[in-house]
Amino acid sequence: VTKTRAAAAVFLLVLGLWRVATIPVDLLWRDAAFLLALFGLHAGSARNPGRVGAALAAYLLAIYVWSHGPLALSAWGLRP
Amino acid sequence: VILGLTALLLANAGVLLAARAIQRRIPSAPHVAPAIFLLARLGVITLLLWAAGMIGTLDAEWLGAAGACLLAVLAAAGEHRHLPATVRPSSGAWVLVPAVLVAVKVLAQAWCFAPYNYDALSYHLPKVAEWVRAGGFTREMGLDSHASFPAGFELIEAWWTVFLHHDALIELAGAEFLLLLAAAAYGLGRHLGLDGRSAGYGALTATLVPGLQIQATGGLNDLPAAATALATLLLLVEGAPWALVLAACGLGFGIKPTFAYLIPGLLLLVRRGARLPRAGELALAAAGAVAGGFWLVRNALWYGNPVHPVGPGGLSDTMGKIQAGANLDSLLDSVRDLVDARLYDAHEPMGPLLTGSAGWGAAVIACGLPGLVLAMKEDPRVRRLALALLLSALSVLLFTRHDPWNLRFILVVPAALSIFAARFAAAQPAARPVLALALAFCFVSTLLPSELRPASAKVLWDQGVGARSMAPELFGEPPSDPAIGIFADVRRKTYPLYGPGYDRRLLYLRSATAADLVAEMDREGVRTVYAFPHHPEGKAVLEDCVRSGRLIPLRGQFYRREGGP
Numbered sequence: 001v002t003k004t005r006a007a008a009a010v011f012l013l014v015l016g017l018w019r020v021a022t023i024p025v026d027l028l029w030r031d032a033a034f035l036l037a038l039f040g041l042h043a044g045s046a047r048n049p050g051r052v053g054a055a056l057a058a059y060l061l062a063i064y065v066w067s068h069g070p071l072a073l074s075a076w077g078l079r080p
Numbered sequence: 081v082i083l084g085l086t087a088l089l090l091a092n093a094g095v096l097l098a099a100r101a102i103q104r105r106i107p108s109a110p111h112v113a114p115a116i117f118l119l120a121r122l123g124v125i126t127l128l129l130w131a132a133g134m135i136g137t138l139d140a141e142w143l144g145a146a147g148a149c150l151l152a153v154l155a156a157a158g159e160h161r162h163l164p165a166t167v168r169p170s171s172g173a174w175v176l177v178p179a180v181l182v183a184v185k186v187l188a189q190a191w192c193f194a195p196y197n198y199d200a201l202s203y204h205l206p207k208v209a210e211w212v213r214a215g216g217f218t219r220e221m222g223l224d225s226h227a228s229f230p231a232g233f234e235l236i237e238a239w240w241t242v243f244l245h246h247d248a249l250i251e252l253a254g255a256e257f258l259l260l261l262a263a264a265a266y267g268l269g270r271h272l273g274l275d276g277r278s279a280g281y282g283a284l285t286a287t288l289v290p291g292l293q294i295q296a297t298g299g300l301n302d303l304p305a306a307a308t309a310l311a312t313l314l315l316l317v318e319g320a321p322w323a324l325v326l327a328a329c330g331l332g333f334g335i336k337p338t339f340a341y342l343i344p345g346l347l348l349l350v351r352r353g354a355r356l357p358r359a360g361e362l363a364l365a366a367a368g369a370v371a372g373g374f375w376l377v378r379n380a381l382w383y384g385n386p387v388h389p390v391g392p393g394g395l396s397d398t399m400g401k402i403q404a405g406a407n408l409d410s411l412l413d414s415v416r417d418l419v420d421a422r423l424y425d426a427h428e429p430m431g432p433l434l435t436g437s438a439g440w441g442a443a444v445i446a447c448g449l450p451g452l453v454l455a456m457k458e459d460p461r462v463r464r465l466a467l468a469l470l471l472s473a474l475s476v477l478l479f480t481r482h483d484p485w486n487l488r489f490i491l492v493v494p495a496a497l498s499i500f501a502a503r504f505a506a507a508q509p510a511a512r513p514v515l516a517l518a519l520a521f522c523f524v525s526t527l528l529p530s531e532l533r534p535a536s537a538k539v540l541w542d543q544g545v546g547a548r549s550m551a552p553e554l555f556g557e558p559p560s561d562p563a564i565g566i567f568a569d570v571r572r573k574t575y576p577l578y579g580p581g582y583d584r585r586l587l588y589l590r591s592a593t594a595a596d597l598v599a600e601m602d603r604e605g606v607r608t609v610y611a612f613p614h615h616p617e618g619k620a621v622l623e624d625c626v627r628s629g630r631l632i633p634l635r636g637q638f639y640r641r642e643g644g645p
Binding site for chain 1: 421425428429441442445446454513524
């Protein structure tokens with residue numbers, strides 16, 4: 001393990017612990033999914049980067065569209 | 081109109097040739113040249129308007145003549161022979177077709193919208209109106225305390241209004257910076273090893289970052305600041321001449337002072353740059369100093385404080401609050417807000433102010449962030465760039481107040497992440513449909529800004545281009561007086577009262593008593609006032625005027641002066 005990788009792992013661990021300690025409960029699912037996505041991407045990229053990466057990108061797109069989509073419709077006076 | 085159009089064409093031709101002359105004298109890789117060319121164009125316009133504003137020749141005749149002279153001198157020197165015969169984009173049709181769609185969308189919005197944004201109408205654009213009406217820089221810039229902020233972007237807006245003496249083309253100022261953003265993203269993509277097509281997708285993704293796309297026609301200066309910052313990043317990583325980097329920084333600072341807070345990250349990317357002849361280096365450095373420093377010197381002379389109205393304790397007045405110095409709470413609150421909520425843009429439809437939103441958009445979140453993680457694993461240059469961006473963003477958030485709008489100041493981050501979205505899609509074909517869907521979502525969700533409801537957009541469309549203005553929406557039909565007084569103690573959207581052709585004079589009234597207010601109106605020959613005070617002192621002045629019969633309510637917030645001389 002190189003020093004850079006060890007430093008990155010410690011940084012991510014501290015960041016993760018900080019998030020778990022401070023995040024509102026109703027947001028936890030989103031962050032957990034996001035962190036899982038990044039770790040999955042990291043792990044998956046060595047084996048089958050295409051499918052894993054695309055699946056995670058689609059998941060993140062779905063989260064964003066779920067959040068902002070109704071507002072985008074409301075700009076046109078439409079209610080979902 | 082014909083004279084104005086001729087002057088507009090001549091001046092733009094002169095400036096374009098001058099920009100080409102500057103760009104070809106600066107050694108650079110081909111993928112950096114477009115960004116340098118656009119920076120040079122914006123720099124030449126800035127200097128030209130600065131000079132015209134200072135000596136009182138800010139009008140179509142003088143600027144057209146200056147453009148014609150520039151054109152003649154450069155043509156006599158044979159500069160026109162160095163124009164590229166054809167421009168062949170290396171990105172291919174798969175990028176060009178959506179890029180043309182984006183360009184058509186932005187141009188259509190520029191044509192169909194009148195200035196509509198709250199901040200633009202209240203303190204950015206009144207100074208443009210005053211300059212164009214007076215034919216030079218004026219001390220009067222409106223009642224808002226923020227009016228004295230550096231106005232580099234307003235100079236470019238003045239460029240698109242002064243020739244026709246009309247604001248029909250004013251949104252092209254933002255469109256110019258969207259083009260600079262695309263050129264910088266393309267150059268950065270090529271620098272990081274992307275081929276022409278992928279770098280083209282990176283540029284396309286950057287222009288469709290919702291916070292940036294919506295500002296292209298929104299009249300705010302965050303897109304211009306982000307575009308200039310991305311171009312500066314490109315110059316730094318490419319080892320451009322230091323004087324050019326300094327000029328870009330001057331331009332960025334003159335557009336928005338928060339640009340200065342990006343510097344800690346930019347310093348990480350500094351490397352030994354190419355050298356230019358000493359005269360060229362001095363000229364570029366001087367241009368940067370003028371573009372960035374002029375506003376500070378002006379404020380120091382006028383108000384005794386270069387960063388007026390911000391003092392050592394910041395600013396807290398009826399127009400808004402600004403933090404001075406570093407504040408760790410601001411940083412932590414902003415970061416927490418970004419990751420907890422604003423990244424998802426779940427507060428309101430997309431608008432230029434990005435209230436409660438980050439404005440990074442679907443493509444950056446779905447593909448840009450994962451793409452960055454992958455790219456960081458593989459390329460040390462990306463790790464360095466990411467560290468620089470992180471440091472710059474943290475610095476900005478440390479030095480700016482945490483409020484619902486402050487994430488606009490770090491839009492350079494999603495702009496840079498766009499390159500990694502394209503890199504991600506290039507490396508992983510299965511992710512390409514996701515990026516395409518995300519870009520389509522960004523395109524559609526920025527068609528109509530949150531501040532323009534469909535009914536308002538229809539009103540604007542029905543007015544026709546010559547009369548297009550938000551005035552009927554905001555005030556009903558304004559009185560037909562050639563001059564109107566403005567009496568307000570909080571931020572009010574006064575710009576549309578000038579009229580799209582700047583035909584009406586606005587008299588800003590700073591009176592503390594009813595007697596002073598009517599006396600000033602009488603002295604200036606103004607019979608109608610738009611009076612909309614919010615605080616008790618201002619309301620008392622207005623009530624005194626009405627009670628004593630010196631002002632008669634007309635309708636809405638308009639009042640008519642009765643009696644007097």
